[in-house]
Amino acid sequence: MSYAVLESELDHLSSNNSLDSILSDSKSLLSGLKSLEKQLASSTSKTKDSDLPQKTKQLISNFEEKTLKNEKSINKSIKGYSSKIDKLFTTDLTTIYKYDRVEIKDNACNKALLDRAVTMELLRNGRFNIIDLYQEDRAFVVPAELTDKFKKLSSMLSAIREDNDFAPAIGWATTNSKNLKMIGSNLEFNLHKFQYMKLMDTNKSEPYTPFDYAKQNFSKFAGTHLDLISSLLLKLAQSKPEEKKLYTDINLDDLTDQFNHDYCKLMGLSATNSPIFNTLLASFQSIQHFIKYNKIASANLNWTTINELPFEIDLPDDLKFHSIFICPIIKEETTKLNPPMVLPCHHIISKDSVIRLSKNNLTTFKCPYCPTTTTSSHAVECTFISI
Structure with a gap:
């Protein structure tokens, strides 16, 4: 293509x-x-x-x-x-991806994962009526608590988009203020900022209403947003009534996207899109590589490594969900079967490299990067975490 x-x-x-x-x-x-x-x-x-x-x-x-x-x-x-x-x-898509297909029909675990993925897609898009039909058809029960949380999210987003009502979202952000700070979010301040701009735009004849709102709600953000707060208050003091159009000239999409992002993140879910959406998006962006490989592959060019593709796919950062470590010894990406291992000297290599250097776990070996000598039994599997 x-x-x-x-x-x-x-x-x-x-x-x-x-x-x-x-x-x-x-x-x-x-x-x-x-x-x-x-x-x-x-x-x-x-x-x-x-x-x-x-x-x-x-x-x-x-x-x-x-x-x-x-x-x-x-x-x-x-x-x-x-x-x-x-x-x-014109490419036959069935010939492009030749890896094993996931069995759903007779595999209870895969069926449960699929049901969960479909449910999360429906919940994120507010299709609650379809979820009821899906549960009945698949004999699958969605926890009421989870449904209620997404109904609350949908209600707050609708209030912002359709009614320009920030009160429900501000109430939720205030309740979860501590958790939002822990993930480095400025959502609570942004909601108050938008509410302030709305008051400023709808009270053009007198500045007291937006000023009182700023005095009541901006003080807690002075340590992190003082410059912006000062700018907003200065705008209130300097502008003529007909020039106060801060709110009508802005787009709420960024705010609703941030609200959806942070709400899902505090629930421990993917902060961007549903698993099905991300899977399809990654597929659309990578299919060109599969088509190209399919065209150049011949009978003598068969890729046998199950856990690694025969080509690199450069997906955007928002579609990367786990750390990638390439072993400096064998120059291959680590996998579940070949995980990264930490040596006593704190250098990291792959499990296959440990086995190779220790001659199948029979002898001691020297770290490839320092003089430390160790054995395979002292190598510990490494787990990367998001900081």
């Missing part, structure tokens, strides 16, 4: 202005018809109105001619785009 070709075709298709021309011509036709209507309404002479049918016919005829030409142009562009895009996606 050539993303350069795809991007080029998208640019070519989007550069066609035929639809814009049709819309413009439609407005011109409507304007012309209204003008003729006014002439007809204001006219009193029959001879003066005799050319109106001809003018109307000519106006419509010109519109149809231009529209037909523009329709042919856009249809040609769409046909060309579809033809070239189809050539990019």
Whole structure:
């Protein structure tokens, strides 16, 4: 799949202005018809109105001619785009990924994991009515406590997006203030900041309401956000009533995204998206590598390492969920079967390297990085944690 070709075709298709021309011509036709209507309404002479049918016919005829030409142009562009895009996606997807498929039907553990993944996707998107049907169909019970937490999240997000009501979210953030600080979040301050800007924008004639709100709620953040607080208060003092548009000019998407992120993080869940969404997103970004490998692979090029792909996939940071350690000895990424091991001298190598250096755990060996001599029994499996 050539993303350069795809991007080029998208640019070519989007550069066609035929639809814009049709819309413009439609407005011109409507304007012309209204003008003729006014002439007809204001006219009193029959001879003066005799050319109106001809003018109307000519106006419509010109519109149809231009529209037909523009329709042919856009249809040609769409046909060309579809033809070239189809050539990019002729690969049989069933031949791309040749690894073992996960059995679901007869494996209770895998079935439970799938049910959980589907449930989390539905909960995160607020599809609570579908969850009820899913539980009934799959004989799967979603803990009521978990459902209630996501219903509360959905309710608070709806209040912000639909009603510009920050009170429920501020109440939750205040209750969880200590936990939010522990994860380094400034969500509580941001909620108060947005509420302040809303009050400032809706009380243009007098500054006392937003000032009182700032005095009551900003003092606890003075140690970390003093500069921004000062700027907001200065804006209140300097701006004329008609210039106070802090709130109406902002986008709430970043705030709701942060709220969703921190709420899920405090629940011990993935702070960004559901497992199914992340899996599909990673698949979409990596499929080009599988297609390319599939094209160049031959009968003599078979990859037999189950726990490692034959190529590198550079996924973005938000799709990386665990630490990666590449053994400096064998230059391979560690796996569950070949975990990183810590030597007494605190240097880290893979388990396979320990076995190789100790000649199958039979002799002592020297650390590859320092003079320390040790045995395989003194090597301890290493676990990386997020700090």
